[in-house]
Amino acid sequence: MAAPVFNHIAIIGAGLIGASVARAAASFGAAGRITLYDADADVRKRAGALDLGEICNSAADAADGADCVMLCVPVGALGASTKAVAGALKPGAILTDVGSVKAKAHDAMAEHCPDHAHLIPGHPIAGTEKSGPEAGFNSLFQDAWCILTPNSVVQKNYPDKIVELSRFWENLGSKVEIMDAGQHDRVLAITSHLPHLIAYNIVSTAYDMESVDDGQVVKYSAGGFRDFTRIAASDPTMWRDVFLNNREAVLETLGRFSEDLAALQRAIRYGDGDTLFNEFTRARGIRKAILEAGEDSDAVNFGRHTKP
Amino acid sequence: MAAPVFNHIAIIGAGLIGASVARAAASFGAAGRITLYDADADVRKRAGALDLGEICNSAADAADGADCVMLCVPVGALGASTKAVAGALKPGAILTDVGSVKAKAHDAMAEHCPDHAHLIPGHPIAGTEKSGPEAGFNSLFQDAWCILTPNSVVQKNYPDKIVELSRFWENLGSKVEIMDAGQHDRVLAITSHLPHLIAYNIVSTAYDMESVDDGQVVKYSAGGFRDFTRIAASDPTMWRDVFLNNREAVLETLGRFSEDLAALQRAIRYGDGDTLFNEFTRARGIRKAILEAGEDSDAVNFGRHTKP
Numbered sequence: 001m002a003a004p005v006f007n008h009i010a011i012i013g014a015g016l017i018g019a020s021v022a023r024a025a026a027s028f029g030a031a032g033r034i035t036l037y038d039a040d041a042d043v044r045k046r047a048g049a050l051d052l053g054e055i056c057n058s059a060a061d062a063a064d065g066a067d068c069v070m071l072c073v074p075v076g077a078l079g080a081s082t083k084a085v086a087g088a089l090k091p092g093a094i095l096t097d098v099g100s101v102k103a104k105a106h107d108a109m110a111e112h113c114p115d116h117a118h119l120i121p122g123h124p125i126a127g128t129e130k131s132g133p134e135a136g137f138n139s140l141f142q143d144a145w146c147i148l149t150p151n152s153v154v155q156k157n158y159p160d161k162i163v164e165l166s167r168f169w170e171n172l173g174s175k176v177e178i179m180d181a182g183q184h185d186r187v188l189a190i191t192s193h194l195p196h197l198i199a200y201n202i203v204s205t206a207y208d209m210e211s212v213d214d215g216q217v218v219k220y221s222a223g224g225f226r227d228f229t230r231i232a233a234s235d236p237t238m239w240r241d242v243f244l245n246n247r248e249a250v251l252e253t254l255g256r257f258s259e260d261l262a263a264l265q266r267a268i269r270y271g272d273g274d275t276l277f278n279e280f281t282r283a284r285g286i287r288k289a290i291l292e293a294g295e296d297s298d299a300v301n302f303g304r305h306t307k308p
Numbered sequence: 309m310a311a312p313v314f315n316h317i318a319i320i321g322a323g324l325i326g327a328s329v330a331r332a333a334a335s336f337g338a339a340g341r342i343t344l345y346d347a348d349a350d351v352r353k354r355a356g357a358l359d360l361g362e363i364c365n366s367a368a369d370a371a372d373g374a375d376c377v378m379l380c381v382p383v384g385a386l387g388a389s390t391k392a393v394a395g396a397l398k399p400g401a402i403l404t405d406v407g408s409v410k411a412k413a414h415d416a417m418a419e420h421c422p423d424h425a426h427l428i429p430g431h432p433i434a435g436t437e438k439s440g441p442e443a444g445f446n447s448l449f450q451d452a453w454c455i456l457t458p459n460s461v462v463q464k465n466y467p468d469k470i471v472e473l474s475r476f477w478e479n480l481g482s483k484v485e486i487m488d489a490g491q492h493d494r495v496l497a498i499t500s501h502l503p504h505l506i507a508y509n510i511v512s513t514a515y516d517m518e519s520v521d522d523g524q525v526v527k528y529s530a531g532g533f534r535d536f537t538r539i540a541a542s543d544p545t546m547w548r549d550v551f552l553n554n555r556e557a558v559l560e561t562l563g564r565f566s567e568d569l570a571a572l573q574r575a576i577r578y579g580d581g582d583t584l585f586n587e588f589t590r591a592r593g594i595r596k597a598i599l600e601a602g603e604d605s606d607a608v609n610f611g612r613h614t615k616p
Contacts, residue, residue: 076581125528129595145528187524190514195532198506201572203591205565206498216495218597220433220453224503227535233595236588243576243584254573257513258566264509265562268551273384276551280544283511287437287541289526 005168007032010066012059012081014038014047015235016128017098018072019136021172022052027138030171037062038133039077047133059084068094068168069117071109075099076241079108091116094161098124100188100238102149102181104245110151118161120150121181124174125192129233142173149181189249193242194257197250199231200239313476315340318374320367320389322346322355323543324436325406326380327444329480330360335446338479345370346441347385355441367392374398376473377425379405379417384549387416399424402469406432408496408546410457410489412553418459426469428458429489432482433500437541450481457489497557501550502565505558507539508547 009031011018018036025031034053038044048055056062063069063085071081078097089095095117099105106121113119126144128135146169150162155178166176206217206225221229243250267275317339319326326344333339342361346352356363364370371377371393379389386405397403403425407413414429421427434452436443454477458470463486474484514525514533529537551558575583 147528183524187528190510190517191525191529191533194513195510195536197572198510198569199532200588200591201569202498202503202506202565203594204587205502205561205568207590207594208564208568209498209561216491217499218594220455220495221499224507224539225499227539228503229591229595231532231535232588232591234588234592236585236592239588240581240584244579244581247576247579250576251573253513253517254569254576256516257510258569260513260516261506261509261562261566264505265559268555268558268562271552271555273548273552276548277544279512280508280540280542280547282515283508283537283540284542284544286511286515286526287537 002029004032005030005164005171006067008035008066008068009033009168010035010037010062010064010069010085011053011072012037012062012069012085013072013077014043014052014133015072016131016135017124017140018070019047019050019052019133020126020138020140021070021072021098021136022047023136023138024141024172025168026053028171028173030168031068035062035066039073043133050133050136052133052136060088063088063093065090066093068096068165070122071095071097071099073097074235074238074241075101075105075108075245076237078105079111082109082112086112086114089114089117092161093117094120094165096120096122096148096165098122099245100192100242101245102147102184106149106151106181118154118158120148120154120162120165122149122165122169123147123184123188124169126174127234129230131235139173141169144174146174146176147179147184148176149179149184151181185246186249186253189246189253193246193250194253196231196234196239197243197254198257199228202228203232310337312340313338313472313479314375316343316374316376317341317476318343318345318370318372318377318393319361319380320345320370320377320393321380321385322351322360322441323380324439324441324443325432325434325448326378327355327358327360327441328434328446328448329378329380329406329444330355331444331446332449332480333476334361336479336481338476339376343370343374347381351441358441358444360441360444368396371396371401372398374401376402376404376476378430379403379407381405382543382546382549383407383409383413383416383553384545386413387419390417390420394420394422397422397425400469401425402428402473404428404430404456404473406430407553408500408550409553410455410492414457414459414489426462426466428456428462428470428473430457430473430477431455431492431496432477434482435542437538439543447481449477452482454482454484455487455492456484457487457492459489493554493557494561497554497561501554501558502561504539504542504547505551505562506565507536510536511540 036053037056037059124146344361345364345367432454
């Protein structure tokens with residue numbers, strides 16, 4: 001096994017992602033020492049029992065002397081978490097995160113990140129609908145994209161730090177891409193944020209009808225709905241923070257979605273079968289594009305919700 | 309192996325469902341003779357090459373002398389298909405279908421069904437996003453619900469025929485339920501029809517943004533969106549007919565969905581995190597209900613899109 005990318009990584013937040021990073025880093029030798037902290041004492045205890053790394057009693061203790069401090073917390077907690085580790089960050093340390101929103105994440109961390117540390121926001125596009133340290137597994141990032149969104153100053157002055165963090169994610173099995181934070185947020189608004197909002201919403205709508213239907217909505221939920229319930233089982237805190245922190249892109253995308261849906265609704269109301277057929281055929285095409293791009297193995301699928 | 313439920317079943321339409329019924333009936337001994345017809349000459353040829361049954365050159369030829377004639381065609385083709393087989397239906401024969409809409413399906417078939425045959429509309433809640441005879445497999449109906457919606461006259465006068473068709477589906481591995489056609493259509497509007505409409509729509513919306521984003525929507529489609537593209541890969545003709553024939557229930561459900569979505573949109577716009585958190589938490593609950601109902605094995609999942 002080659003030398004670890006980081007002699008010491010600190011993981012703040014031991015949920016699904018934090019626990020998976022810890023397991024993967026240990027399994028694939030990407031980090032030497034692994035220190036962990038979670039704001040929830042019960043989660044710390046469970047993470048300890050799972051042997052995920054050295055459990056510390058504060059974020060600062062965990063971050064002390066680390067080559068890389070990775071904040072695996074909801075986007076809304078990034079500012080406070082950065083503040084908590086700021087004093088412990090050693091010169092040259094990398095500060096990164098794993099949030100699904102990147103522009104606001106950068107700003108929240110930048111506000112408290114000392115000049116002698118290097119802020120490189122990141123987003124591994126991987127996950128399951130499960131939460132907590134027990135949900136983590138070491139192959140979660142295998143063949144998944146990980147997007148890094150360093151600002152132009154870091155890109156110009158500390159390219160070696162970006163290379164280092166890239167190598168870490170590559171050791172965990174990811175394909176790394178550097179992207180502008182705003183562009184990331186626009187792309188993810190349609191590929192991830194809106195789908196989750198829609199899934200939450202349709203399940204809520206069904207839930208209200210459920211009382212009318214005496215259990216039948218749940219009973220006969222095979223055809224399509226079940227996929228939505230799985231997506232809608234994702235962590236509410238994490239997703240609340242995503243929507244609060246990617247508001248503009250989500251509202252813009254949601255506006256387009258609603259316009260398009262109104263057109264389909266009108267076609268249904270007036271029995272316009274040609275419009276429905278043409279739209280459905282068009283939608284089918286993008287699936288074909290994904291298959292042709294070879295991006296559809298179960299391994300890179302959101303659907304990878306069971307441990308291998 | 310016990311005696312087959314039907315000495316002779318005729319399957320009209322050799323797509324995913326028709327081919328799966330043929331394979332399952334043969335595998336599990338639910339039918340003796342299996343005759344098949346498809347309006348598409350190329351599909352007939354492929355069904356023959358797949359050895360799905362005796363391929364006939366007309367729907368009437370296939371139906372001639374059959375104990376059960378099962379129309380596995382889009383809902384919009386049920387009327388014409390019934391007309392095509394009507395003259396060949398023997399006294400006491402069961403005429404059934406597999407459409408996702410039941411009230412309009414009943415009426416379309418009833419218009420042409422002779423009095424000496426017994427109309428029992430049906431809907432196996434099973435499927436994949438694939439189409440065509442090659443997509444069929446014998447375990448598609450295993451552990452899936454199959455809903456039968458006989459009208460009150462048939463329920464009163466020919467209960468033995470309902471028992472017969474139920475036994476056939478049970479032989480294929482299904483759990484059978486008798487339901488009112490209107491109730492079926494209301495339940496399926498939220499559990500299946502709306503989810504498919506939403507999936508088609510979000511993929512279309514993304515498709516339009518795709519040109520802006522230069523391939524990135526497809527590239528980073530892991531988180532949630534990919535599930536939608538799979539659902540949206542379903543057969544456009546079948547789904548067009550579903551929406552045209554379950555208009556009232558779909559529009560009613562879509563109205564509720566849009567109201568609920570507008571509330572989430574407002575919460576995002578005004579930064580109302582509590583509303584988002586509470587709604588997401590509520591939605592998560594229905595997933596829990598499904599898991600507790602034990603309905604979530606992959607075996608009964610829409611996600612069962614690969615052959616076992």
